[in-house]
Amino acid sequence: MNILQVLPELNAGGVERTTIEVAQALSEAGHGAAGHGAHVVCNGGRLEDELRAAGGILHKLNVGSKNPMSLRGNTKALIDIIKTNKIDIVHARSRAPAWPAKAAAKATNTPFITTYHGIYNAKSGLKRRYNAVMAKGDIVIANSEFTKAHILKEHGVDIGKGEGNIVVIPRGVDMSVFDPKLVTVKDVAAIRQEWGVGDNKTILLPGRLTRWKGQLVAVEALKLLGGKAVLVLLGDAQGRDDYVAEIETKAEALGVSNRLILAGHSRSMPAALMAADVVISASTDPEAFGRVMAEAQAMARLVVASDHGGARETIIDGAGGYLVTPSDSQALAEGIAKVLALPKTKYAARAKTARKRIETEYSAAALKSATLAVYERALKNAGGK
Numbered sequence: 001m002n003i004l005q006v007l008p009e010l011n012a013g014g015v016e017r018t019t020i021e022v023a024q025a026l027s028e029a030g031h032g033a034a035g036h037g038a039h040v041v042c043n044g045g046r047l048e049d050e051l052r053a054a055g056g057i058l059h060k061l062n063v064g065s066k067n068p069m070s071l072r073g074n075t076k077a078l079i080d081i082i083k084t085n086k087i088d089i090v091h092a093r094s095r096a097p098a099w100p101a102k103a104a105a106k107a108t109n110t111p112f113i114t115t116y117h118g119i120y121n122a123k124s125g126l127k128r129r130y131n132a133v134m135a136k137g138d139i140v141i142a143n144s145e146f147t148k149a150h151i152l153k154e155h156g157v158d159i160g161k162g163e164g165n166i167v168v169i170p171r172g173v174d175m176s177v178f179d180p181k182l183v184t185v186k187d188v189a190a191i192r193q194e195w196g197v198g199d200n201k202t203i204l205l206p207g208r209l210t211r212w213k214g215q216l217v218a219v220e221a222l223k224l225l226g227g228k229a230v231l232v233l234l235g236d237a238q239g240r241d242d243y244v245a246e247i248e249t250k251a252e253a254l255g256v257s258n259r260l261i262l263a264g265h266s267r268s269m270p271a272a273l274m275a276a277d278v279v280i281s282a283s284t285d286p287e288a289f290g291r292v293m294a295e296a297q298a299m300a301r302l303v304v305a306s307d308h309g310g311a312r313e314t315i316i317d318g319a320g321g322y323l324v325t326p327s328d329s330q331a332l333a334e335g336i337a338k339v340l341a342l343p344k345t346k347y348a349a350r351a352k353t354a355r356k357r358i359e360t361e362y363s364a365a366a367l368k369s370a371t372l373a374v375y376e377r378a379l380k381n382a383g384g385k
Contacts, residue, residue, distance in 0.1 A: 002037035002086055003375060006078070006101040007093040008064025010045030012208075012236065012265060014143075014171055014291045015093050015117050018367065020047060020054050021172060022091075025368035027055025039085055041078065041097070057085075063097040071100055078104035089113060089375055095120065098133045111378040115141040115169075118288045119150050119309070128154070139378050140166045141371070143289045144310040150288075167374055170313070171291045172367030175359050178298035183274045191268070191275040195261050201229040201340050204276035206269070206292045207283075209237040209262075214282030214306065215247050220329035221282070223254040225336060230259045232276070234266055273299040278339040281305040284327045290314060297321070298358045300351035302342070304335035314362060320354030 003026055005019050023038035030036035038056045041063050051058055059081050063074050078100055082090065090105040091113045092098035098114060105112035114137035122128035134140070135155040142148035148166050192202070203222070207213040215233055222231045237244045244262065251260045266272045273279055279296035281287065286309025294314045296303050303321035305311040317323045322335040342350070 001088040001375060001379060002039060003089050003091060004039045004041060004078075004082065004085070004087045005091045005093060006041045006063055006097045008097055009043045010040075010047040010051060010058075012047070014289065015115075016045070016047055017291070018115070018117075018171055019093060020051050020056065021174065021364050021368060022371050023051060023056035024054035025372055029372060030055070037085065039081070039087065041081060041101075063100060064094065066096050071103070074100035075103040075107070079107050082108045082110055089378055091115070091375075092134070092137070093117060095131060095134055102133060102136065111138050111382045113137045113139050113141065113374065113378055115143065116147050116151055116288075117143055119147065119286055120154075122154070131155075138165075138381065139374055141374060142166055142168050143171050144168065144313055146286065146310050146313065147288045167370075169367055169370045169374070170310075170362050171289045171294070172364030173291070173294050173298045173358055173362055174364040175298060178270050178273075178295050180274060180300045180355075183271045183299070187268070187271040188275045191266075191271050195230075195232055195263055195275070197230045197232065197261065200259075201227070201277045202275065203229055203231045203336055204234060204272065204279045205231065205282060206234045206266075206272070206279065206296075207281070208235045209233065209240055209243055209247070211243060212283060212285045214284050214327070216250055217282045217284065217327055217329050217332060218280060219247060219251050219254065219256065219260065221333040221336060222251075222256050222259060224330060224333035228259075229336075229340065230261060231256075232261045232263050234263045234272060236265045269295065270299055273301050276301060278321075278336055279303045280332070280336065281311060282332055283309070285309075287311060293321075294358050294362045297351070297354040300348070300355050302339045302347060302351055302354070304332065304339060306332075314358070316354075316357070319350060320357065 010016050026036040026038035040056050041059045041061050043062045044060050089111045090101050092101040093115050114134045116134050120131040148168050205218050251257045273296050279301045283306050289310035293303050293305050297320050306326040307323035315321050324331040324335040
């Protein structure tokens with residue numbers, strides 16, 4: 001079967017990473033008689049080479065444009081791609097590209113699948129209608145039980161074909177990549193030197209620099225922690241220079257500028273996670289899944305996360321880490337302090353158990369298998385197009 005995944009771009013993020021993993025699964029399955037094709041439509045990005053290495057075929061198109069005037073042109077271009085490449089299923093992973101993808105799928109009588117990757121809140125009927133396209137797939141994939149509950153609450157079961165039309169497939173961690181055994185002491189030392197953290201206890205907050213990710217809450221927690229602990233914010237600003245300036249201003253006002261590192265993007269997340277003593281998620285709004293918390297545990301790092309959203313599924317409070325009150329810097333500081341105070345043997349034992357749980361319940365292998373099963377189901381429902 002030939003699958004067409006549609007998303008805005010191929011830069012860092014859970015949507016992009018999952019797209020590549022599914023392309024890899026299709027490519028691997030295609031070595032046999034099935035002959036699967038992994039096609040991707042987006043505007044490109046820095047992960048293009050990874051997609052190609054995974055066996056994916058990239059069709060560049062600015063399908064993520066929110067300009068209504070682009071809808072007709074993008075729909076026509078997608079119809080051409082579907083026909084030319086004999087696409088069996090169209091799989092949309094984001095709202096803006098989902099609109100022309102849905103129209104193109106309908107025009108070509110091609111099964112249409114969506115993955116609801118995020119929690120799309122709506123403050124108006126117009127925005128709710130815009131978001132609702134992600135709940136209109138012949139099959140809708142939710143990346144967590146939390147996301148499924150949101151879909152049902154926000155859109156109702158009548159939006160598609162009922163609750164049974166929603167399939168929960170958690171984001172997966174590639175355990176062959178996120179493996180502590182593959183990261184050397186030299187790798188860790190190099191990253192810590194790059195960050196300039198010395199021998200200080202290191203708190204790592206991975207994620208793009210945007211307000212709801214809670215970097216400001218983390219800076220406040222850093223002040224409350226005192227001592228020599230340092231906070232590394234690892235992620236792109238993506239043009240949010242005003243927000244970066246606000247983070248730096250707050251750190252200066254609290255007297256922790258010398259303990260705050262804005263490290264930018266990292267291409268070696270496994271090593272970056274291993275270089276930290278504790279990995280945190282301070283999101284003020286619920287994460288649909290929160291992949292980095294699963295990846296951190298896979299790397300045998302204990303975590304502290306806001307007690308809402310997908311974190312409640314990936315983290316067992318008091319085992320793999322701690323869940324703390326969202327937007328509460330005092331609670332965040334206390335959770336971090338608990339992890340940093342653990343004896344090395346107890347830390348290692350808990351981390352080993354947490355990694356095993358991630359491998360069992362949240363692996364990329366499980367995601368790939370479940371997604372291919374959804375494709376097979378969609379084809380069967382469509383009469384084997």
